Amino acid sequence: QVQLVQSGAEVKKPGASVKVSCKASGYTFTGYYMHWVRQAPGQGLEWMGRINPNSGGTNYAQKFQGRVTMTRDTSISTAYMELSRLRSDDTAVYYCARGITMVQGVIEYYFDYWGQGTLVTVSS
Amino acid sequence: SYELTQPPSVSVSPGQTARITCSGDALPKQYAYWYQQKPGQAPVLVIYKDSERPSGIPERFSGSSSGTTVTLTISGVQAEDEADYYCQSADSSGTYPGVVFGGGTKLTVL
Numbered sequence: 001q002v003q004l005v006q007s008g009a010e011v012k013k014p015g016a017s018v019k020v021s022c023k024a025s026g027y028t029f030t031g032y033y034m035h036w037v038r039q040a041p042g043q044g045l046e047w048m049g050r051i052n053p054n055s056g057g058t059n060y061a062q063k064f065q066g067r068v069t070m071t072r073d074t075s076i077s078t079a080y081m082e083l084s085r086l087r088s089d090d091t092a093v094y095y096c097a098r099g100i101t102m103v104q105g106v107i108e109y110y111f112d113y114w115g116q117g118t119l120v121t122v123s124s
Numbered sequence: 125s126y127e128l129t130q131p132p133s134v135s136v137s138p139g140q141t142a143r144i145t146c147s148g149d150a151l152p153k154q155y156a157y158w159y160q161q162k163p164g165q166a167p168v169l170v171i172y173k174d175s176e177r178p179s180g181i182p183e184r185f186s187g188s189s190s191g192t193t194v195t196l197t198i199s200g201v202q203a204e205d206e207a208d209y210y211c212q213s214a215d216s217s218g219t220y221p222g223v224v225f226g227g228g229t230k231l232t233v234l
Contacts, residue, residue, distance in 0.1 A: 035223070045159075045167065045210055047223035059220040062125075095166055102155070102173075107221035108214040110157040112178065114166035
């Protein structure tokens with residue numbers, strides 16, 4: 001069965017960086033894009049970007065350009081999301097999600113499996 | 125950037141039908157997807173490609189599309205359906221394909 005298991009909660013100071021991992025199992029890791037979505041406390045879902053585990057190619061949401069880096073290690077079927085220059089409003093639960101890609105005029109993504117989430121708290 | 129609009133809340137009594145709408149200018153040309161999220165849990169896909177239901181999702185969940193509005197319908201609502209529901213679609217407004225979520229709708233079962 002497909003599983004995405006994320007690393008544990010983190011507490012960081014403003015200005016620091018955080019790196020969250022997402023270990024995939026139960027499917028061919030390189031066959032599906034991995035996306036990252038975050039959710040601030042009491043707020044909605046916000047897409048951050050995606051990585052193609054096969055090529056390592058990435059696309060980031062404009063809001064996070066320059067601060068986010070998504071990488072992967074295919075030898076251990078793990079994707080990573082690193083966010084730098086943390087601010088208090090980066091406090092959120094960060095999810096990895098397996099993406100299904102559809103091409104029909106436009107490229108569409110949706111998410112069939114999600115990790116359990118990683119709480120990142122940014123506080124001085 | 126592109127936005128999807130959902131009502132903040134919907135309330136229904138058990139056994140009634142709940143309808144949650146999601147509006148966006150590009151929805152006539154793009155599919156919508158729906159996720160259910162219960163407190164402290166990750167989202168779960170309940171509808172994809174406007175009206176398809178993943179395996180394991182109860183038949184009482186259905187989706188439809190009309191113009192710029194898509195609707196998630198839950199027939200015969202049960203207490204366990206109380207959750208936040210998010211619509212999602214593609215965001216083609218940028219240089220690269222992206223994703224946009226609606227603001228979410230809290231479904232309360234009275």
